[in-house]
Amino acid sequence: MKFNLIITLATVFALACSQNQSQEIPPSISKYRPLLHFTPPANWMNDPNGMVYYEGEYHLFYQYYPDSTVWGPMHWGHAVSADMVSWAHLPIALYPDDLGYIFSGSAVIDWKNTSGLGTEQSPPMVAIFTYHDPVGLEEGRLDFQTQGIAYSLDKGRTWEKYKDNPVLENPGIFDFRDPKVSWMEEFQKWIMILAVKDHISIYSSDDLINWIKESDFGESLGAHGGVWECPDLFKLKNQKGEEKWVMLVSINPGGPRGGSATQYFIGDFDGETFQTDDESIRWLDHGADNYAGVTWADIPEADGRRLFVGWMSNWQYAQVVPADDFRSAMTLPRELILRNTKRGNEVWSVPVEEIDKYFNSEVSFQNEMEITADAYVVSFEVTDAKNFSINFSNELGEIVDIKSEAGIFSFDRSQSGHVDFEEGFGVKHEIDFADITIQTIQIFVDKTSLEVFVNDGERVVTELVFPQEPYNKIMLKGVKEAVYSPIAK
Numbered sequence: 112m113k114f115n116l117i118i119t120l121a122t123v124f125a126l127a128c129s130q131n132q133s134q135e136i137p138p139s140i141s142k143y144r145p146l147l148h149f150t151p152p153a154n155w156m157n158d159p160n161g162m163v164y165y166e167g168e169y170h171l172f173y174q175y176y177p178d179s180t181v182w183g184p185m186h187w188g189h190a191v192s193a194d195m196v197s198w199a200h201l202p203i204a205l206y207p208d209d210l211g212y213i214f215s216g217s218a219v220i221d222w223k224n225t226s227g228l229g230t231e232q233s234p235p236m237v238a239i240f241t242y243h244d245p246v247g248l249e250e251g252r253l254d255f256q257t258q259g260i261a262y263s264l265d266k267g268r269t270w271e272k273y274k275d276n277p278v279l280e281n282p283g284i285f286d287f288r289d290p291k292v293s294w295m296e297e298f299q300k301w302i303m304i305l306a307v308k309d310h311i312s313i314y315s316s317d318d319l320i321n322w323i324k325e326s327d328f329g330e331s332l333g334a335h336g337g338v339w340e341c342p343d344l345f346k347l348k349n350q351k352g353e354e355k356w357v358m359l360v361s362i363n364p365g366g367p368r369g370g371s372a373t374q375y376f377i378g379d380f381d382g383e384t385f386q387t388d389d390e391s392i393r394w395l396d397h398g399a400d401n402y403a404g405v406t407w408a409d410i411p412e413a414d415g416r417r418l419f420v421g422w423m424s425n426w427q428y429a430q431v432v433p434a435d436d437f438r439s440a441m442t443l444p445r446e447l448i449l450r451n452t453k454r455g456n457e458v459w460s461v462p463v464e465e466i467d468k469y470f471n472s473e474v475s476f477q478n479e480m481e482i483t484a485d486a487y488v489v490s491f492e493v494t495d496a497k498n499f500s501i502n503f504s505n506e507l508g509e510i511v512d513i514k515s516e517a518g519i520f521s522f523d524r525s526q527s528g529h530v531d532f533e534e535g536f537g538v539k540h541e542i543d544f545a546d547i548t549i550q551t552i553q554i555f556v557d558k559t560s561l562e563v564f565v566n567d568g569e570r571v572v573t574e575l576v577f578p579q580e581p582y583n584k585i586m587l588k589g590v591k592e593a594v595y596s597p598i599a600k
């Protein structure tokens with residue numbers, strides 16, 4: 112986002128926040144609150160942060176402003192889950208301090224206690240984040256974003272900031288943020304990838320405290336319609352057993368549907384530099400509302416999945432979408448898989464299997480279905496890839512129309528309900544899927560969002576909608592039998 116447009120409050124604000132140390136926080140009652148998606152207990156949320164798995168818990172930290180439903184001085188909110196679907200809200204993990212707001216970043220378990228912040232018997236959970244100093248920004252400095260660390264010795268419940276922060280100073284670059292850190296066993300070192308304006312900088316460290324610059328990537332590759340943010344770098348193996356490195360880079364604006372989106376690169380990484388296999392621009396999600404997503408650290412090898420969550424919004428309208436006392440949700444958790452296709456390697460997104468247990472009944476139908484549930488999934492096989500449609504509507508005439516017509520796939524939310532809060536929201540998105548053959552569609556609907564998975568994850572379209580009343584009817588054309596499953600939660 113463009114921080115220079117935001118009127119910043121001084122960090123004194125931080126002191127005004129009460130540090131609530133009580134355990135689980137009950138979420139507010141809101142007609143917008145989805146049933147299956149992660150949302151903050153109240154107020155503003157953006158990017159997922161510090162995603163790490165430890166001792167049976169998926170930790171999700173997130174960009175949080177606990178005093179308003181619009182963006183403000185950033186904290187790290189915190190929640191834990193055993194399955195990435197049902198979450199317990201925990202007290203705020205990181206508060207702004209003298210060095211600035213707490214912007215996006217990552218968390219790791221320092222298993223070998225390389226940082227010396229814990230012990231090997233009781234390894235520290237270490238968060239690596241960006242300090243955004245609003246005072247430096249107001250003074251017109253360029254070096255107001257630096258990287259800091261904090262650690263927890265009690266499974267993320269309480270946090271200490273490192274005494275000598277920042278651990279990475281800013282060399283004088285306006286956008287210098289969102290560190291994603293991983294221990295890379297084959298290189299025996301920590302690797303940090305950082306979003307630096309229009310490229311990625313790669314750093315390495317032995318101890319999470321002292322960082323050495325290794326290389327830069329991407330200044331002349333990929334999409335560049337906006338600033339680069341929230342990167343990730345990890346290895347995936349395709350179905351033929353070939354291993355590749357994948358780099359995620361979010362970009363805002365400059366996404367294919369306007370505003371924010373996440374692109375990815377496939378290539379090789381040797382512990383110092385990342386090189387892509389080709390120069391194509393690839394998008395992780397083809398809808399308007401999946402941004403700043405990254406993957407969980409420290410998933411046990413026996414599980415082996417690369418698990419992803421994105422922020423289900425878009426900076427173009429995120430702060431003005433209809434809301435009552437909270438704003439924004441995360442996408443459903445997805446497994447990222449590498450598939451070798453006739454177009455080469457691609458990253459596909461599949462909803463995690465943990466979601467299945469929330470749907471335990473199925474109704475088959477042909478053309479039309481009355482809906483009563485607030486969240487449900489609809490799946491079907493199409494008869495003609497180039498000519499089918501599905502729409503969701505209510506008695507007010509509000510409708511979401513998803514179709515493939517003469518080979519053009521479209522997601523039309525122009526009549527979907529509240530749309531006039533921002534001029535770019537209520538539009539029909541035409542999405543170029545000419546390079547694939549659509550066979551199956553699975554759509555998760557959850558109050559204010561639709562997530563369309565095409566061909567078991569070959570393509571995904573995530574979009575927000577704000578109907579005044581829930582859609583209560585599904586109509587289908589050009590589709591073989593469909594299956595409707597209401598949520599059982």
Ligand code: FRU
Nearest residue numbers: 112158174185214215340403
């Ligand atoms: C992405 C982003 C990050 C930044 C954070 C601030 O949505 O702009 O680059 O760290 O949000 O809240």
